Amino acid sequence: MAYEIAKDTCKFRFGMSNPEQLDAWLKENPKAIGLSFVGRSNVGKSSTINSLFGKKMAKTSKTPGRTREINIFSFRLNNDGKLDESLPEFYFYDLPGYGHAQVSKEMSKNWEVLIGTFFSEISLHTLMLNIQDARHPNQKSDQEFHSFLKEFSFETFILFNKIDKLKKQKERAALNKLKPVLSKEFKWVKQMYFTSAESKDGLSQVEEAIISYLLRQESLLQSMDG
Ligand SMILES: Nc1nc2c(ncn2[C@@H]2O[C@H](COP(=O)(O)OP(=O)(O)O)[C@@H](O)[C@H]2O)c(=O)[nH]1
Ligand SMILES: [Mg+2]
Incomplete structure:
Protein backbone atom coordinates (compact mmCIF):
# COMPACT_ATOMS: atom_id res chain seq x y z
CA MET A 1 0.00 0.00 0.00
CA ALA A 2 1.40 3.36 -1.01
CA TYR A 3 -0.40 5.38 1.64
CA GLU A 4 -0.22 4.86 5.36
CA ILE A 5 -1.05 6.75 8.54
CA ALA A 6 2.02 8.84 9.46
CA LYS A 7 2.07 7.86 13.12
CA ASP A 8 4.67 10.46 14.03
CA THR A 9 2.27 13.20 12.93
CA CYS A 10 -0.63 12.15 15.21
CA LYS A 11 -1.37 14.86 17.71
CA PHE A 12 -3.87 15.31 20.48
CA ARG A 13 -5.57 18.66 19.81
CA PHE A 14 -8.52 19.22 22.15
CA GLY A 15 -10.49 17.49 24.86
CA MET A 16 -13.98 18.92 24.67
CA SER A 17 -16.47 18.51 27.47
CA ASN A 18 -18.20 21.83 26.94
CA PRO A 19 -20.84 21.62 24.17
CA GLU A 20 -20.48 25.32 23.28
CA GLN A 21 -16.76 25.02 22.83
CA LEU A 22 -17.28 21.93 20.69
CA ASP A 23 -19.96 23.68 18.65
CA ALA A 24 -17.61 26.58 17.94
CA TRP A 25 -14.79 24.31 16.78
CA LEU A 26 -17.08 22.28 14.54
CA LYS A 27 -18.52 25.40 12.95
CA GLU A 28 -15.00 26.68 12.24
CA ASN A 29 -14.10 23.40 10.56
CA PRO A 30 -16.96 22.47 8.24
CA LYS A 31 -14.62 20.84 5.74
CA ALA A 32 -12.60 18.78 8.17
CA ILE A 33 -12.06 15.29 6.78
CA GLY A 34 -11.75 12.51 9.29
CA LEU A 35 -13.17 9.64 11.24
CA SER A 36 -14.91 9.12 14.49
CA PHE A 37 -14.77 6.21 16.95
CA VAL A 38 -18.07 5.39 18.60
CA GLY A 39 -19.25 2.48 20.68
CA ARG A 40 -20.15 1.24 24.13
CA SER A 41 -17.69 1.81 26.94
CA ASN A 42 -14.93 -0.75 27.19
CA VAL A 43 -15.29 -2.26 23.69
CA GLY A 44 -11.79 -1.06 22.78
CA LYS A 45 -12.21 2.32 21.07
CA SER A 46 -9.09 3.80 22.64
CA SER A 47 -7.11 0.59 22.14
CA THR A 48 -8.07 0.51 18.46
CA ILE A 49 -7.03 4.15 18.13
CA ASN A 50 -3.68 3.35 19.73
CA SER A 51 -3.13 0.40 17.41
CA LEU A 52 -3.94 2.43 14.32
CA PHE A 53 -2.39 5.78 15.21
CA GLY A 54 0.43 4.92 17.58
CA LYS A 55 0.86 3.84 21.13
CA LYS A 56 -0.63 5.89 23.93
CA MET A 57 -2.57 8.27 21.70
CA ALA A 58 -5.80 7.67 23.54
CA LYS A 59 -6.13 6.75 27.19
CA THR A 60 -7.29 3.19 27.65
CA SER A 61 -9.11 2.28 30.77
CA LYS A 62 -10.01 -0.64 32.98
CA THR A 63 -12.91 1.35 34.39
CA PRO A 64 -15.75 1.65 31.91
CA GLY A 65 -17.33 4.99 31.24
CA ARG A 66 -14.42 7.15 32.30
CA THR A 67 -13.95 9.33 29.24
CA ARG A 68 -16.65 11.96 29.25
CA GLU A 69 -14.99 14.18 26.69
CA ILE A 70 -14.76 14.22 22.96
CA ASN A 71 -11.08 14.08 22.14
CA ILE A 72 -9.93 15.59 18.88
CA PHE A 73 -6.70 14.45 17.22
CA SER A 74 -5.03 15.34 13.95
CA PHE A 75 -2.80 13.30 11.65
CA ARG A 76 -1.38 13.19 8.17
CA LEU A 77 -0.64 10.50 5.61
CA ASN A 78 2.61 9.16 4.25
CA ASN A 79 2.91 8.20 0.63
CA ASP A 80 5.64 5.64 -0.08
CA GLY A 81 7.20 6.30 3.29
CA LYS A 82 7.28 10.08 2.93
CA LEU A 95 -16.08 9.79 21.64
CA PRO A 96 -17.24 8.87 25.13
CA GLY A 97 -18.88 5.49 25.22
CA TYR A 98 -22.63 5.08 25.17
CA GLY A 99 -24.79 2.72 27.14
CA HIS A 100 -23.04 3.03 30.44
CA ALA A 101 -25.56 2.80 33.26
CA GLN A 102 -23.51 4.03 36.21
CA VAL A 103 -23.37 7.73 35.45
CA SER A 104 -25.32 10.39 37.21
CA LYS A 105 -28.34 12.03 35.58
CA VAL A 113 -25.98 17.59 24.59
CA LEU A 114 -22.34 16.99 23.71
CA ILE A 115 -23.13 14.05 21.43
CA GLY A 116 -26.10 15.87 19.90
CA THR A 117 -23.87 18.82 19.07
CA PHE A 118 -21.22 16.54 17.64
CA PHE A 119 -23.50 14.66 15.25
CA SER A 120 -25.45 17.67 14.09
CA GLU A 121 -22.44 19.93 13.49
CA ILE A 122 -19.61 17.61 12.47
CA SER A 123 -18.40 17.78 8.88
CA LEU A 124 -20.20 15.30 6.64
CA HIS A 125 -16.76 14.17 5.49
CA THR A 126 -16.50 12.13 8.67
CA LEU A 127 -16.47 8.36 8.65
CA MET A 128 -18.22 6.71 11.59
CA LEU A 129 -16.41 3.69 12.97
CA ASN A 130 -18.74 1.88 15.32
CA ILE A 131 -16.78 -0.50 17.52
CA GLN A 132 -18.60 -3.40 19.09
CA ASP A 133 -17.47 -6.28 21.26
CA ALA A 134 -17.36 -9.38 19.05
CA ARG A 135 -18.43 -11.50 22.00
CA HIS A 136 -21.48 -9.37 22.69
CA PRO A 137 -22.46 -7.73 19.40
CA ASN A 138 -25.58 -5.74 18.73
CA GLN A 139 -26.52 -4.98 22.33
CA LYS A 140 -29.55 -2.90 23.17
CA SER A 141 -27.49 0.29 23.46
CA ASP A 142 -25.84 -0.49 20.11
CA GLN A 143 -29.28 -0.77 18.56
CA GLU A 144 -30.39 2.47 20.16
CA PHE A 145 -27.30 4.22 18.89
CA HIS A 146 -27.89 2.85 15.41
CA SER A 147 -31.40 4.16 15.26
CA PHE A 148 -30.00 7.56 16.24
CA LEU A 149 -27.17 7.38 13.68
CA LYS A 150 -29.43 6.24 10.84
CA GLU A 151 -31.06 9.68 10.83
CA PHE A 152 -27.80 11.19 9.61
CA SER A 153 -26.01 10.42 6.39
CA PHE A 154 -22.53 9.50 7.54
CA GLU A 155 -20.71 6.63 5.94
CA THR A 156 -20.49 3.97 8.65
CA PHE A 157 -18.31 0.90 9.23
CA ILE A 158 -18.65 -1.59 12.09
CA LEU A 159 -15.62 -3.16 13.75
CA PHE A 160 -16.27 -6.25 15.85
CA ASN A 161 -13.32 -6.03 18.20
CA LYS A 162 -11.67 -8.42 20.69
CA ILE A 163 -11.78 -11.39 18.32
CA ASP A 164 -8.65 -12.67 20.07
CA LYS A 165 -10.98 -13.48 22.98
CA LEU A 166 -12.99 -15.81 20.81
CA LYS A 167 -10.70 -18.72 21.51
CA LYS A 168 -13.03 -21.56 20.93
CA GLN A 169 -13.79 -22.63 17.40
CA LYS A 170 -17.44 -22.72 18.44
CA GLU A 171 -17.49 -19.01 19.29
CA ARG A 172 -15.85 -18.09 16.01
CA ALA A 173 -18.32 -20.21 14.10
CA ALA A 174 -21.19 -18.48 15.91
CA LEU A 175 -19.81 -15.09 14.92
CA ASN A 176 -19.45 -16.17 11.31
CA LYS A 177 -23.04 -17.37 11.37
CA LEU A 178 -24.02 -13.96 12.61
CA LYS A 179 -22.45 -12.23 9.60
CA PRO A 180 -25.38 -12.53 7.19
CA VAL A 181 -27.78 -11.62 10.01
CA LEU A 182 -25.78 -8.51 10.81
CA SER A 183 -25.49 -7.54 7.15
CA LYS A 184 -29.25 -7.65 6.92
CA GLU A 185 -29.69 -5.75 10.14
CA PHE A 186 -27.15 -3.11 9.18
CA LYS A 187 -27.93 -2.70 5.49
CA TRP A 188 -26.90 0.92 5.64
CA VAL A 189 -23.50 0.05 7.09
CA LYS A 190 -20.97 0.13 4.28
CA GLN A 191 -18.32 -2.26 5.61
CA MET A 192 -17.78 -4.66 8.52
CA TYR A 193 -14.55 -5.93 10.03
CA PHE A 194 -13.49 -8.44 12.65
CA THR A 195 -10.59 -7.01 14.58
CA SER A 196 -8.39 -7.24 17.63
CA ALA A 197 -6.73 -4.15 19.01
CA GLU A 198 -4.59 -6.52 21.04
CA SER A 199 -3.24 -8.85 18.34
CA LYS A 200 -3.84 -6.28 15.59
CA ASP A 201 -5.79 -8.82 13.56
CA GLY A 202 -7.82 -7.16 10.84
CA LEU A 203 -6.44 -3.69 11.47
CA SER A 204 -4.36 -3.34 8.33
CA GLN A 205 -7.54 -3.85 6.29
CA VAL A 206 -9.25 -1.22 8.42
CA GLU A 207 -6.37 1.21 7.89
CA GLU A 208 -6.59 0.66 4.16
CA ALA A 209 -10.33 1.31 4.17
CA ILE A 210 -9.92 4.45 6.27
CA ILE A 211 -7.27 5.86 3.93
CA SER A 212 -9.36 5.11 0.91
CA TYR A 213 -12.26 6.97 2.54
CA LEU A 214 -10.06 9.99 3.38
CA LEU A 215 -8.64 10.21 -0.13
CA ARG A 216 -12.11 9.95 -1.62
CA GLN A 217 -13.37 12.81 0.56
CA GLU A 218 -10.31 14.88 -0.27
CA SER A 219 -10.82 14.58 -4.03
CA LEU A 220 -14.54 15.22 -3.57
CA LEU A 221 -13.78 18.50 -1.79
CA GLN A 222 -11.16 19.39 -4.42
CA SER A 223 -13.65 18.91 -7.22
CA MET A 224 -16.27 20.97 -5.37
CA ASP A 225 -13.81 23.82 -4.81
CA GLY A 226 -12.29 23.67 -8.26
N1 LIG B 1 -8.15 -9.05 24.63
C1 LIG B 1 -8.43 -7.84 24.15
N2 LIG B 1 -8.61 -6.81 24.99
C2 LIG B 1 -8.88 -5.59 24.47
C3 LIG B 1 -9.00 -5.37 23.07
N3 LIG B 1 -9.30 -4.06 22.87
C4 LIG B 1 -9.35 -3.49 24.10
N4 LIG B 1 -9.11 -4.41 25.07
C5 LIG B 1 -9.10 -4.16 26.54
O1 LIG B 1 -10.40 -3.72 26.92
C6 LIG B 1 -10.34 -2.69 27.93
C7 LIG B 1 -11.04 -1.43 27.45
O2 LIG B 1 -10.36 -0.90 26.34
P1 LIG B 1 -10.49 0.64 25.91
O3 LIG B 1 -9.70 0.77 24.65
O4 LIG B 1 -10.14 1.52 27.06
O5 LIG B 1 -12.05 0.73 25.61
P2 LIG B 1 -12.95 2.02 25.32
O6 LIG B 1 -13.67 2.31 26.59
O7 LIG B 1 -13.91 1.58 24.26
O8 LIG B 1 -12.05 3.11 24.86
C8 LIG B 1 -8.86 -2.48 28.20
O9 LIG B 1 -8.51 -3.24 29.34
C9 LIG B 1 -8.17 -3.04 26.95
O10 LIG B 1 -6.87 -3.50 27.20
C10 LIG B 1 -8.79 -6.51 22.19
O11 LIG B 1 -8.89 -6.45 20.97
N5 LIG B 1 -8.53 -7.70 22.80
MG1 LIG C 1 -11.80 5.12 25.61
Missing part, protein backbone atom coordinates in the same frame (compact mmCIF):
# COMPACT_ATOMS: atom_id res chain seq x y z
CA LEU A 83 4.90 12.68 4.32
CA ASP A 84 2.43 13.67 1.62
CA GLU A 85 2.37 17.44 1.91
CA SER A 86 -0.18 17.82 -0.85
CA LEU A 87 -2.81 16.31 1.43
CA PRO A 88 -4.42 18.27 4.25
CA GLU A 89 -4.33 17.44 7.91
CA PHE A 90 -7.01 14.88 8.79
CA TYR A 91 -8.86 14.46 12.10
CA PHE A 92 -10.09 11.68 14.28
CA TYR A 93 -12.45 11.84 17.24
CA ASP A 94 -12.54 9.61 20.30
CA GLU A 106 -26.43 15.25 35.28
CA MET A 107 -23.55 13.59 33.49
CA SER A 108 -25.80 11.76 31.09
CA LYS A 109 -27.59 15.03 30.29
CA ASN A 110 -24.29 16.70 29.41
CA TRP A 111 -23.34 13.63 27.37
CA GLU A 112 -26.54 13.93 25.37
Whole structure:
Protein backbone atom coordinates (compact mmCIF):
# COMPACT_ATOMS: atom_id res chain seq x y z
CA MET A 1 0.00 0.00 0.00
CA ALA A 2 1.40 3.36 -1.01
CA TYR A 3 -0.40 5.38 1.64
CA GLU A 4 -0.22 4.86 5.36
CA ILE A 5 -1.05 6.75 8.54
CA ALA A 6 2.02 8.84 9.46
CA LYS A 7 2.07 7.86 13.12
CA ASP A 8 4.67 10.46 14.03
CA THR A 9 2.27 13.20 12.93
CA CYS A 10 -0.63 12.15 15.21
CA LYS A 11 -1.37 14.86 17.71
CA PHE A 12 -3.87 15.31 20.48
CA ARG A 13 -5.57 18.66 19.81
CA PHE A 14 -8.52 19.22 22.15
CA GLY A 15 -10.49 17.49 24.86
CA MET A 16 -13.98 18.92 24.67
CA SER A 17 -16.47 18.51 27.47
CA ASN A 18 -18.20 21.83 26.94
CA PRO A 19 -20.84 21.62 24.17
CA GLU A 20 -20.48 25.32 23.28
CA GLN A 21 -16.76 25.02 22.83
CA LEU A 22 -17.28 21.93 20.69
CA ASP A 23 -19.96 23.68 18.65
CA ALA A 24 -17.61 26.58 17.94
CA TRP A 25 -14.79 24.31 16.78
CA LEU A 26 -17.08 22.28 14.54
CA LYS A 27 -18.52 25.40 12.95
CA GLU A 28 -15.00 26.68 12.24
CA ASN A 29 -14.10 23.40 10.56
CA PRO A 30 -16.96 22.47 8.24
CA LYS A 31 -14.62 20.84 5.74
CA ALA A 32 -12.60 18.78 8.17
CA ILE A 33 -12.06 15.29 6.78
CA GLY A 34 -11.75 12.51 9.29
CA LEU A 35 -13.17 9.64 11.24
CA SER A 36 -14.91 9.12 14.49
CA PHE A 37 -14.77 6.21 16.95
CA VAL A 38 -18.07 5.39 18.60
CA GLY A 39 -19.25 2.48 20.68
CA ARG A 40 -20.15 1.24 24.13
CA SER A 41 -17.69 1.81 26.94
CA ASN A 42 -14.93 -0.75 27.19
CA VAL A 43 -15.29 -2.26 23.69
CA GLY A 44 -11.79 -1.06 22.78
CA LYS A 45 -12.21 2.32 21.07
CA SER A 46 -9.09 3.80 22.64
CA SER A 47 -7.11 0.59 22.14
CA THR A 48 -8.07 0.51 18.46
CA ILE A 49 -7.03 4.15 18.13
CA ASN A 50 -3.68 3.35 19.73
CA SER A 51 -3.13 0.40 17.41
CA LEU A 52 -3.94 2.43 14.32
CA PHE A 53 -2.39 5.78 15.21
CA GLY A 54 0.43 4.92 17.58
CA LYS A 55 0.86 3.84 21.13
CA LYS A 56 -0.63 5.89 23.93
CA MET A 57 -2.57 8.27 21.70
CA ALA A 58 -5.80 7.67 23.54
CA LYS A 59 -6.13 6.75 27.19
CA THR A 60 -7.29 3.19 27.65
CA SER A 61 -9.11 2.28 30.77
CA LYS A 62 -10.01 -0.64 32.98
CA THR A 63 -12.91 1.35 34.39
CA PRO A 64 -15.75 1.65 31.91
CA GLY A 65 -17.33 4.99 31.24
CA ARG A 66 -14.42 7.15 32.30
CA THR A 67 -13.95 9.33 29.24
CA ARG A 68 -16.65 11.96 29.25
CA GLU A 69 -14.99 14.18 26.69
CA ILE A 70 -14.76 14.22 22.96
CA ASN A 71 -11.08 14.08 22.14
CA ILE A 72 -9.93 15.59 18.88
CA PHE A 73 -6.70 14.45 17.22
CA SER A 74 -5.03 15.34 13.95
CA PHE A 75 -2.80 13.30 11.65
CA ARG A 76 -1.38 13.19 8.17
CA LEU A 77 -0.64 10.50 5.61
CA ASN A 78 2.61 9.16 4.25
CA ASN A 79 2.91 8.20 0.63
CA ASP A 80 5.64 5.64 -0.08
CA GLY A 81 7.20 6.30 3.29
CA LYS A 82 7.28 10.08 2.93
CA LEU A 83 4.90 12.68 4.32
CA ASP A 84 2.43 13.67 1.62
CA GLU A 85 2.37 17.44 1.91
CA SER A 86 -0.18 17.82 -0.85
CA LEU A 87 -2.81 16.31 1.43
CA PRO A 88 -4.42 18.27 4.25
CA GLU A 89 -4.33 17.44 7.91
CA PHE A 90 -7.01 14.88 8.79
CA TYR A 91 -8.86 14.46 12.10
CA PHE A 92 -10.09 11.68 14.28
CA TYR A 93 -12.45 11.84 17.24
CA ASP A 94 -12.54 9.61 20.30
CA LEU A 95 -16.08 9.79 21.64
CA PRO A 96 -17.24 8.87 25.13
CA GLY A 97 -18.88 5.49 25.22
CA TYR A 98 -22.63 5.08 25.17
CA GLY A 99 -24.79 2.72 27.14
CA HIS A 100 -23.04 3.03 30.44
CA ALA A 101 -25.56 2.80 33.26
CA GLN A 102 -23.51 4.03 36.21
CA VAL A 103 -23.37 7.73 35.45
CA SER A 104 -25.32 10.39 37.21
CA LYS A 105 -28.34 12.03 35.58
CA GLU A 106 -26.43 15.25 35.28
CA MET A 107 -23.55 13.59 33.49
CA SER A 108 -25.80 11.76 31.09
CA LYS A 109 -27.59 15.03 30.29
CA ASN A 110 -24.29 16.70 29.41
CA TRP A 111 -23.34 13.63 27.37
CA GLU A 112 -26.54 13.93 25.37
CA VAL A 113 -25.98 17.59 24.59
CA LEU A 114 -22.34 16.99 23.71
CA ILE A 115 -23.13 14.05 21.43
CA GLY A 116 -26.10 15.87 19.90
CA THR A 117 -23.87 18.82 19.07
CA PHE A 118 -21.22 16.54 17.64
CA PHE A 119 -23.50 14.66 15.25
CA SER A 120 -25.45 17.67 14.09
CA GLU A 121 -22.44 19.93 13.49
CA ILE A 122 -19.61 17.61 12.47
CA SER A 123 -18.40 17.78 8.88
CA LEU A 124 -20.20 15.30 6.64
CA HIS A 125 -16.76 14.17 5.49
CA THR A 126 -16.50 12.13 8.67
CA LEU A 127 -16.47 8.36 8.65
CA MET A 128 -18.22 6.71 11.59
CA LEU A 129 -16.41 3.69 12.97
CA ASN A 130 -18.74 1.88 15.32
CA ILE A 131 -16.78 -0.50 17.52
CA GLN A 132 -18.60 -3.40 19.09
CA ASP A 133 -17.47 -6.28 21.26
CA ALA A 134 -17.36 -9.38 19.05
CA ARG A 135 -18.43 -11.50 22.00
CA HIS A 136 -21.48 -9.37 22.69
CA PRO A 137 -22.46 -7.73 19.40
CA ASN A 138 -25.58 -5.74 18.73
CA GLN A 139 -26.52 -4.98 22.33
CA LYS A 140 -29.55 -2.90 23.17
CA SER A 141 -27.49 0.29 23.46
CA ASP A 142 -25.84 -0.49 20.11
CA GLN A 143 -29.28 -0.77 18.56
CA GLU A 144 -30.39 2.47 20.16
CA PHE A 145 -27.30 4.22 18.89
CA HIS A 146 -27.89 2.85 15.41
CA SER A 147 -31.40 4.16 15.26
CA PHE A 148 -30.00 7.56 16.24
CA LEU A 149 -27.17 7.38 13.68
CA LYS A 150 -29.43 6.24 10.84
CA GLU A 151 -31.06 9.68 10.83
CA PHE A 152 -27.80 11.19 9.61
CA SER A 153 -26.01 10.42 6.39
CA PHE A 154 -22.53 9.50 7.54
CA GLU A 155 -20.71 6.63 5.94
CA THR A 156 -20.49 3.97 8.65
CA PHE A 157 -18.31 0.90 9.23
CA ILE A 158 -18.65 -1.59 12.09
CA LEU A 159 -15.62 -3.16 13.75
CA PHE A 160 -16.27 -6.25 15.85
CA ASN A 161 -13.32 -6.03 18.20
CA LYS A 162 -11.67 -8.42 20.69
CA ILE A 163 -11.78 -11.39 18.32
CA ASP A 164 -8.65 -12.67 20.07
CA LYS A 165 -10.98 -13.48 22.98
CA LEU A 166 -12.99 -15.81 20.81
CA LYS A 167 -10.70 -18.72 21.51
CA LYS A 168 -13.03 -21.56 20.93
CA GLN A 169 -13.79 -22.63 17.40
CA LYS A 170 -17.44 -22.72 18.44
CA GLU A 171 -17.49 -19.01 19.29
CA ARG A 172 -15.85 -18.09 16.01
CA ALA A 173 -18.32 -20.21 14.10
CA ALA A 174 -21.19 -18.48 15.91
CA LEU A 175 -19.81 -15.09 14.92
CA ASN A 176 -19.45 -16.17 11.31
CA LYS A 177 -23.04 -17.37 11.37
CA LEU A 178 -24.02 -13.96 12.61
CA LYS A 179 -22.45 -12.23 9.60
CA PRO A 180 -25.38 -12.53 7.19
CA VAL A 181 -27.78 -11.62 10.01
CA LEU A 182 -25.78 -8.51 10.81
CA SER A 183 -25.49 -7.54 7.15
CA LYS A 184 -29.25 -7.65 6.92
CA GLU A 185 -29.69 -5.75 10.14
CA PHE A 186 -27.15 -3.11 9.18
CA LYS A 187 -27.93 -2.70 5.49
CA TRP A 188 -26.90 0.92 5.64
CA VAL A 189 -23.50 0.05 7.09
CA LYS A 190 -20.97 0.13 4.28
CA GLN A 191 -18.32 -2.26 5.61
CA MET A 192 -17.78 -4.66 8.52
CA TYR A 193 -14.55 -5.93 10.03
CA PHE A 194 -13.49 -8.44 12.65
CA THR A 195 -10.59 -7.01 14.58
CA SER A 196 -8.39 -7.24 17.63
CA ALA A 197 -6.73 -4.15 19.01
CA GLU A 198 -4.59 -6.52 21.04
CA SER A 199 -3.24 -8.85 18.34
CA LYS A 200 -3.84 -6.28 15.59
CA ASP A 201 -5.79 -8.82 13.56
CA GLY A 202 -7.82 -7.16 10.84
CA LEU A 203 -6.44 -3.69 11.47
CA SER A 204 -4.36 -3.34 8.33
CA GLN A 205 -7.54 -3.85 6.29
CA VAL A 206 -9.25 -1.22 8.42
CA GLU A 207 -6.37 1.21 7.89
CA GLU A 208 -6.59 0.66 4.16
CA ALA A 209 -10.33 1.31 4.17
CA ILE A 210 -9.92 4.45 6.27
CA ILE A 211 -7.27 5.86 3.93
CA SER A 212 -9.36 5.11 0.91
CA TYR A 213 -12.26 6.97 2.54
CA LEU A 214 -10.06 9.99 3.38
CA LEU A 215 -8.64 10.21 -0.13
CA ARG A 216 -12.11 9.95 -1.62
CA GLN A 217 -13.37 12.81 0.56
CA GLU A 218 -10.31 14.88 -0.27
CA SER A 219 -10.82 14.58 -4.03
CA LEU A 220 -14.54 15.22 -3.57
CA LEU A 221 -13.78 18.50 -1.79
CA GLN A 222 -11.16 19.39 -4.42
CA SER A 223 -13.65 18.91 -7.22
CA MET A 224 -16.27 20.97 -5.37
CA ASP A 225 -13.81 23.82 -4.81
CA GLY A 226 -12.29 23.67 -8.26
N1 LIG B 1 -8.15 -9.05 24.63
C1 LIG B 1 -8.43 -7.84 24.15
N2 LIG B 1 -8.61 -6.81 24.99
C2 LIG B 1 -8.88 -5.59 24.47
C3 LIG B 1 -9.00 -5.37 23.07
N3 LIG B 1 -9.30 -4.06 22.87
C4 LIG B 1 -9.35 -3.49 24.10
N4 LIG B 1 -9.11 -4.41 25.07
C5 LIG B 1 -9.10 -4.16 26.54
O1 LIG B 1 -10.40 -3.72 26.92
C6 LIG B 1 -10.34 -2.69 27.93
C7 LIG B 1 -11.04 -1.43 27.45
O2 LIG B 1 -10.36 -0.90 26.34
P1 LIG B 1 -10.49 0.64 25.91
O3 LIG B 1 -9.70 0.77 24.65
O4 LIG B 1 -10.14 1.52 27.06
O5 LIG B 1 -12.05 0.73 25.61
P2 LIG B 1 -12.95 2.02 25.32
O6 LIG B 1 -13.67 2.31 26.59
O7 LIG B 1 -13.91 1.58 24.26
O8 LIG B 1 -12.05 3.11 24.86
C8 LIG B 1 -8.86 -2.48 28.20
O9 LIG B 1 -8.51 -3.24 29.34
C9 LIG B 1 -8.17 -3.04 26.95
O10 LIG B 1 -6.87 -3.50 27.20
C10 LIG B 1 -8.79 -6.51 22.19
O11 LIG B 1 -8.89 -6.45 20.97
N5 LIG B 1 -8.53 -7.70 22.80
MG1 LIG C 1 -11.80 5.12 25.61
